Amino acid sequence: MKVAVLGATGPSGQCVVKEALKRGHEVTAIVRNPDGITDKHENLKVVKANIFDAETLSEHFEGQDAVLSCLGCGPSWFSLWTITFYTDSAKPIISAMRKQGLRRLIFMASWYTKYDANDPFIINWVLKPMFLGQSLKNMGEMEDYLEIECPDIEFTSVRPPQLVNTETTGNPVLFHEGQSIPREAGRKIVCSRQDVARFMLDAAESGDYKRKCIAIGSG
Known part of the structure; x- marks a missing residue:
């Protein structure tokens, strides 16, 4: 496969690039600063682009089979600042994909992107109000945008x-369509970045989980 990786200089993006190369795929790492990637590989191409500019993204999407995104931003402390990063970046990405007739998008989000009164107290009344609320809210808005306004895009929210x-244990990655892994499934509250990369590449290769939001966890 030919895959374009966004956020390739971040810790999760680096894992995705390495996992894709290990599996023999051709990787185009689309980054703001090419100096952030020092690894060399015959199947790795590193290019510079502005993720908020559909025109510059589009040329690098040509001929790709899938876009894998590990883009992210930091938490908004005490929810003082509204975050729009996820929706602001998703729209030019989708525009660039459409220009190239590219449909498959696999991106990293998080547990608890939507409000549910049944979620743990610490999530709804501590972490969201004080630390993660705006980030999770905007991730959820990105998922809604793709679900409602992008029927042509075969997305998977991981x-x-x-x-x-x-390090990954090598065990199968736990997954569940929903907000989190159910307790009865033996969930853990942390996940190895390598397992995120494994699941994203599995989804790209298999074509599973199209137009789905899938919670994952290390097995």
């Missing part, structure tokens, strides 16, 4: 919990 840099 929702991990807290990300850690530990």
